[in-house]
Amino acid sequence: MKIDNKIKWGIVGLGNIAHQFATDLLLIEDASLAAVASRNFDKANDFAAEYNCPKAYDSYEAIFADKDVEIIYIATPHDSHADLSIKALENGKHVLCEKPLALSFEDAVRMIEASKKYNKFFMEAFWTRFLPAFQEIFAKVKNGEIGELTYLNADFTFCADLSGLNRLTDVKRGGGALFDIGVYPIFISYIMLGMPKEIIAKAKYHDTGVDVQTSIVLQYENAQAVLHTDLVSSPSMKANICGTKGRAELNAPWFMSDGYSIIKDDREEKFILPNLGKGYSHEAIECHKCIRNNQIESQLWSHQNSLDLSEIVNKIKKQIGLPF
Incomplete structure (x- = not known):
């Protein structure tokens, strides 16, 4: 047409x-x-x-x-x-x-x-936020499919070229793991659990001062999120969302997932929702x-959502001492 x-x-x-x-x-x-x-x-x-x-x-x-x-x-x-x-x-x-x-x-x-x-x-x-699989799993979690949320873990890492000065190692350009890819695991914690009450973060650094490895714990009233990002390894890149009645798992790599699983009472139900293109x-x-x-x-990713996420990321930035 x-x-x-x-x-x-x-x-x-x-x-x-x-x-x-x-x-x-x-x-x-x-x-x-x-x-x-x-x-x-x-x-x-x-x-x-x-x-x-x-x-x-x-x-x-x-x-x-x-x-x-x-x-x-x-x-x-x-x-x-x-x-x-x-x-x-x-x-x-x-x-x-x-x-x-x-x-x-x-x-x-x-x-x-x-x-x-x-x-x-x-x-x-x-x-x-707009992928079909993510939208569906988000709706199910919010509707209580796996009960009250108690724990979430997610990572995003890859092995990057850290030799010399490039986009990822340059402080002036906002390089490092946190701002390049760490925003993804922070995003899923925020969208599922909201604003944390406490943030604990630790990092390892490149010679230029950017972070090459950052681990984060976000503390909530009744839950914790354990998040990780780095430019030096290749973990599973799954995301697990756990509740009092079961857990939900986005297929790897979770940030571009085309499906997910719901695990309850030792039974796993799988759902596939293909993306349009990538x-x-x-x-x-x-x-x-x-x-x-x-x-x-x-309404799915509002101005306030972006401001909230920016606030969390900037608190982590200050905690781990990034110079930009």
């Missing part, structure tokens, strides 16, 4: 995640990739050609000024998220900004305030729904 009133996207920052997002965007009938931008014009031109995109820019200011672009997906390094999001909003664009929202809670607040000031949709790109498509579809409904935030 041909859809005439497609929502026109622009992409800023053309690294690996932008390629994955653009690939998934092609699967959405009412989405169109209208423009891309990079500081390197050859890179922008090649990216545009790969995804049949009509416009390539060598400046972010140019894509923000493009009247054909309705929503900007910001996929640049962490340290630029706040300024670029605010500039896009100032230019009348809706914004989907990659996680983490910002390197400080204060910047996250500025971004949300800009969304409200300019009355434009703004969302942090926590794609996991799964970035689902957050884009949510953006479309909100924009068409004249909403400036999503």
Whole structure:
């Protein structure tokens, strides 16, 4: 079916995640990739050609000024998220900004305030929240399927190239495990259990000062979450949510899971819910729904949700002594 009133996207920052997002965007009938931008014009031109995109820019200011672009997906390094999001909003664009929202809670607040000031949709790109399997398991947990929650554990790790100065080792760019991937296990604890009463965190560091390994305990009134993130190992990457009547387990890797299990009375029931593409498509579809409904935030991952998560992450940042 041909859809005439497609929502026109622009992409800023053309690294690996932008390629994955653009690939998934092609699967959405009412989405169109209208423009891309990079500081390197050859890179922008090649990216545009790969995804049949009509416009390539060598400046972010140019894509923000493009009247054909309705929503900007910001996929640049962490340290630029706040300024670029605010500039896009100032230019009348809706914004989907990659996680983490910002390197400080204060910047996250500025971004949300800009969304409200300019009355434009703004969302942090926590794609996991919108995956079919995650939405279903979240609903079941909240409806008491496994009883009162008592324990949760989740990790996100991978073996990274830590030699020399790169995106992951550079303090100025917000490198390290916590801000790059540690936000994921913190996210699932927050979405399932809410704001913790106490935070305990310990880290190991790279020579540059970023964390390469961080372990976190979030203490709640009646539950604990044990979380881990690092750039030096490859664990199972499952997520377990335990309650008084059973437990739920998201298939590995849990943050892009296409299924889950419910284990009760020593019986396991498995559920499979395939993603559209890799799964970035689902957050884009949510953006479309909100924009068409004249909403400036999503009810599934709201401005307040992003602020809460930023507050938790920044408390951990200060506890482990990250210098940015």
